[in-house]
Amino acid sequence: MSDLPYRPNVGAVVFNADGLVLVARRADQPRGEAAGGAWQLPQGGLDEGEDARAAVLREVLEEIGTDRVEILAEHDAWLTYDLPDHLIGVVWGGRWRGQKQRWFALRFLGEDSEIRLDADPHPEFDAWRWVPLGELPALAVPFKREIYERLSRDFARFAEPA
Template structure:
């Protein structure tokens, strides 16, 4: 597999900024990404691949069902741009099946319509996450892995209005 980033495409992807009724955002801990001490780490927002010809709005709800066990959500907004990130050199040719240089993502803000009991990380036979929690949206950039930090900062800025309450 090629490690020359310029020869690899971006993987089409959708992502969800899922807001609880109190305005906090769902983050999930990757089961396969240890932190610096070797313990589980890698907090991220739910996201996943966009199948060829699939509508991104449908895909984001499908990804929620697959990754967190529920699609009890309504779409509030769509980020106007496709956001991209490049994998760090050490992961090019390794992550994402070794076929992509990074991801090209369409992000959505969604309101969670369920209860915490509806979130089931074990709904998939091969769960991607091993823990989840609700956090203030301004915490997103600090929780992200370094190569996704700029995207998370943009999402926190673009979707901040959904974290506010009267």
């Protein structure tokens, strides 16, 4: 695994006017009361040569169906995570060991009705909701939890009502 590179990625912590954060449930994961589903923040691959700010806006539009956001801040570090062993070679064609991510805090400027998970022909998510920033780590899959803890600390200043 250590010979594989990290996949370049961008992520969005989208805050509404009340200081809550948008999380979405992955459509490709088990659901039901016991499973709970895999909730995450919007994120996606960074194409070679693509500007990270442009990429995060593209990903938000693709994943939640609206670009009614403004960038508030860019995290000052690339954050990385490793996939668990059972996913190495399964996701991303076995080309990556995990992801190195550039995270952004964004403010949602639209109405909830503008969030459309079905806008993309291949939706990644099947449900979404607003949650307090501090709940992010508990919602994350274990291998992303450390990043979500860091984002909860580093972007806390945006969790106040606008």
